[in-house]
Amino acid sequence: MNWLAPLRAAADQPPRSPRVPLWAGTTQVGSVEPEFIRKIELQRIPYLHRVLLKVQQNGTTGWQLQGDPTNSLAHLAHILRDAGLAAAWRDEQLAVPAADGQDGQVVATVERAVVRALGITTRAVHLVGAAPDGRVWVQQRAFTKPNDPGLWDTLVGGMVSAADNLDTALERETWxxxxxxxxxxxxxxxxxxxTTRRPSTDSGGAGYVVEHIHWYSCTLPEGVQPQNQDGEVERFDLLAPALLAQQLAQGVFTDDAALILAQYLGLPDSYT
Structure with a gap:
């Protein structure tokens, strides 16, 4: 069964339901499902209008952040958390660029737990590490991880925080x-x-992922083994390329890791 072509197609999917723009000023920074915002409106939050307003821009109806976008996003994130509409709270700020802008100017920052609900574009880094004999190091994600617990992943992977650039994020995550x-x-x-664009299960299925992933490769020195420092890795394994390809086909890796490792191995779309 051909598994790679459908996986690549699944990484570039439109939203399940129509979404409307989320603006900071005149700059679109994300998107939301209309009914998702309606759930907040029904709670009659007295100051919501000071954070978010429904407006029209160039004939398109959407939602506009009011005042300083970082402050408004912080208020909105807490509203979503209190309403049970946020993902796992991280106390981690991510950069908010212009929607779908590749590494563009940062407009604001926002709590990581709400980026999918608000359709905000994120960035991530991954590291594929090989042994000198060509075998590939992979990690099993801890079973306590809020996303994809227990699935297998590249040697290193993580989001780029607002405090990081690609280099510092890779350095931090690798350690x-x-x-x-x-x-x-x-x-x-x-x-x-x-780049992945796909519906997300976050916020009761109202989320949408737009993420630019930069992946790197390296060789670990002879005899060097990875040692997890933050408790987010269950274990590491070292796989020959042929065995790695077989396990990718079995669906035991995260989708992002499978796509990255398929690129690393040079697998064609028709790979079975």
């Missing part, structure tokens, strides 16, 4: 997840980029 320092790795390079 926290694998206990490795970038200068100790051999042949570190940018391997590729991919």
């Amino acid at each position: 926290e997840e694998a206990g490795l320092r970038l200068p100790s790795l051999h042949g570190l390079r940018l391997g590729g980029q991919l």
